[in-house]
Amino acid sequence: MDSERLVQLLEQVRRGKISVDAARERLRHLPYEDLGFAKIDHHRALRRGFPEVVLGEGKQAGDIAAIVGAMRKRRANILVTRLDAAKTAQLKRLRTGLKFHAVARAATWTGKAIKISGKGTVLVVCAGTSDIPVAEEAVITAEMMGNRVERLYDVGVAGIHRLLDNRRRLDAAAVVIVVAGMEGALPSVVAGLIDKPVIAVPTSVGYGASFHGLAALLGMLNSCAAGVTVVNIDNGFGAGFAASLINRV
Numbered sequence: 001m002d003s004e005r006l007v008q009l010l011e012q013v014r015r016g017k018i019s020v021d022a023a024r025e026r027l028r029h030l031p032y033e034d035l036g037f038a039k040i041d042h043h044r045a046l047r048r049g050f051p052e053v054v055l056g057e058g059k060q061a062g063d064i065a066a067i068v069g070a071m072r073k074r075r076a077n078i079l080v081t082r083l084d085a086a087k088t089a090q091l092k093r094l095r096t097g098l099k100f101h102a103v104a105r106a107a108t109w110t111g112k113a114i115k116i117s118g119k120g121t122v123l124v125v126c127a128g129t130s131d132i133p134v135a136e137e138a139v140i141t142a143e144m145m146g147n148r149v150e151r152l153y154d155v156g157v158a159g160i161h162r163l164l165d166n167r168r169r170l171d172a173a174a175v176v177i178v179v180a181g182m183e184g185a186l187p188s189v190v191a192g193l194i195d196k197p198v199i200a201v202p203t204s205v206g207y208g209a210s211f212h213g214l215a216a217l218l219g220m221l222n223s224c225a226a227g228v229t230v231v232n233i234d235n236g237f238g239a240g241f242a243a244s245l246i247n248r249v
Contacts, residue, residue: 006046033070037063040070049117049248050077050145053237056107057082061090068096068109075111079144081137081237083107104136104236108144118147118247120174122240125163125190127156127180130205134236135179138201141240142177147247157185170194175243179236181205184216191225197246200230201239 012018031043041052054067064080064087071078080098083091083105091098091107098107122142126135132153142149150173155163163170163186170176171194178187179201187200200223202216209215213233220230231238 035066035070038067040067042071042074042076045076050241050244051079053141054078054080055082056080056087056105061087061094065091065094065096068098072097072109072111077111077114077144078107078109079141080107081105081141101136101140103133104140105133106137106140108140114144114146116146116148118142118145118174118244119249120247121148121150121172122175122177122243122247123150123152123169123173124177125152125155125170125179125186127154127178127182127186128205129154131179131181131203134201134203134234135177137236138177138179138240138243139236141237142244142247145241145244147244155186156180156182157189160189163189167193170196175199175246177201177236177239177243179203179239180220181213181216182210184219187220187228187230188223188225191223191228197243198225198228199239199242200228201236202230202233204234 009023013020013023033040033042045051054064056064068078088100098109100107124135124139126132139149139151152166152169170190173196175197176190177199178190180186181203184202187198191198200220202213202220204213217233220228
């Protein structure tokens with residue numbers, strides 16, 4: 001349940017269109033619903049503005065389907081992250097009604113129309129095409145949270161002219177998410193060009209000395225451009241969520 005639906009329910013009670021007992025039944029599973037193996041936080045949309053997100057990694061397909069089923073009963077907008085191909089195939093067979101986003105390794109279900117609550121555009125930038133899956137996770141997250149989102153891909157520092165050709169798009173964005181692997185230099189370059197919040201996402205893309213994204217993470221944390229915020233390795237979801245919170249202010 002979100003704040004809009006809670007207000008509607010209380011208004012129905014006030015007008016006598018629904019009984020107190022019926023309203024209590026609708027609110028019975030607040031703040032959470034215990035499924036035995038999982039406790040679903042139906043209260044999260046009221047507290048944070050977006051329902052609980054389901055991390056698909058490490059979960060059984062049947063458990064994901066059960067969680068999704070419980071959330072669908074509450075008409076919550078649903079985002080499931082980190083789904084591999086095998087788990088996606090299992091969920092399709094279970095007919096969960098989810099929409100699958102293969103590149104982002106995510107799935108979504110819309111219980112209510114998504115209203116644009118972000119005040120500007122979130123621009124998701126990535127260095128190379130190998131970084132696109134993480135960038136797409138950020139895109140799907142930001143879109144589900146009610147933002148206008150644009151993509152600017154394959155503009156890494158190895159061919160810096162590709163980025164500079166898009167200065168207007170960088171300047172027009174309210175928040176910029178920059179996804180990069182290897183040495184992780186792109187967020188520093190972007191942040192040095194614009195006066196908007198930059199959220200850096202290191203990816204595990206790179207050769208041996210990249211240490212599965214650690215080199216990019218440390219490079220971003222040591223950015224010479226001031227004000228760069230850094231999320232964890234491959235954490236496109238975290239970047240999309242943070243960008244959404246910033247874009248609402």
